[in-house]
Amino acid sequence: AAGVIQSPRHLIKEKRETATLKCYPIPRHDTVYWYQQGPGQDPQFLISFYEKMQSDKGSIPDRFSAQQFSDYHSELNMSSLELGDSALYFCASSSTRTIAGLTDTQYFGPGTRLTVL
Amino acid sequence: QKEVEQNSGPLSVPEGAIASLNCTYSDRGSQSFFWYRQYSGKSPELIMFIYSNGDKEDGRFTAQLNKASQYVSLLIRDSQPSDSATYLCAVTYGGATNKLIFGTGTLLAVQP
Numbered sequence: 001a002a003g004v005i006q007s008p009r010h011l012i013k014e015k016r017e018t019a020t021l022k023c024y025p026i027p028r029h030d031t032v033y034w035y036q037q038g039p040g041q042d043p044q045f046l047i048s049f050y051e052k053m054q055s056d057k058g059s060i061p062d063r064f065s066a067q068q069f070s071d072y073h074s075e076l077n078m079s080s081l082e083l084g085d086s087a088l089y090f091c092a093s094s095s096t097r098t099i100a101g102l103t104d105t106q107y108f109g110p111g112t113r114l115t116v117l
Numbered sequence: 118q119k120e121v122e123q124n125s126g127p128l129s130v131p132e133g134a135i136a137s138l139n140c141t142y143s144d145r146g147s148q149s150f151f152w153y154r155q156y157s158g159k160s161p162e163l164i165m166f167i168y169s170n171g172d173k174e175d176g177r178f179t180a181q182l183n184k185a186s187q188y189v190s191l192l193i194r195d196s197q198p199s200d201s202a203t204y205l206c207a208v209t210y211g212g213a214t215n216k217l218i219f220g221t222g223t224l225l226a227v228q229p
Contacts, residue, residue, distance in 0.1 A: 033215075033216065033217070035217075041221075043219050044219075045218070048215070048216060056216055088158075090161070105151070106151075106215070106217060108162070108163075109160060110160050111159075113158075
């Protein structure tokens with residue numbers, strides 16, 4: 001079965017640079033979530049989109065922005081990168097068009113490992 | 118206090134034994150409960166989800182939910198070395214937001 005696709009898988013940037021992470025959800029999934037996982041930490045919710053509209057916002061810095069496009073793929077834009085932004089960034093997707101009770105089951109992509117030097 | 122609490126471990130069990138992983142949550146409004154398995158440096162992989170009180174079995178895995186005690190657990194029968202990973206408990210509140218709130222995870226080590 002098709003899974004969530006993320007690109008790039010690895011990214012190395014310098015401080016104050018900009019990075020763009022991409023996420024392609026599972027086909028026919030209409031909701032995308034972004035999570036950040038620092039070393040030794042649990043994933044932290046950043047932001048989510050449903051049908052191309054922002055549906056929720058978590059602990060996302062103002063330096064970060066995201067959007068979901070007409071083909072449902074999503075991009076996370078990160079500017080003025082800081083050393084503390086080094087982390088794994090996961091995208092997850094889910095579908096509201098499933099049988100009752102399964103609408104919030106999220107499937108994760110392989111992640112993008114961002115290293116800020 | 119975190120909204121979702123797990124013992125960080127490591128939990129060490131011999132191969133073939135039952136591994137019992139526990140999780141408590143603080144918000145009674147929590148509606149859905151998930152167990153994810155995460156190998157080091159990899160993404161979380163969905164193992165089980167449960168919405169109603171009681172037990173839910175899927176192969177070697179059994180999830181147990183007790184909403185009155187705000188407690189959810191995962192049992193792994195016939196543990197294998199390949200089960201060695203961090204197990205993340207996560208909850209959602211439903212409604213307008215389906216964001217996952219994760220516990221810190223329990224590291225399981227299955228000894229051959």
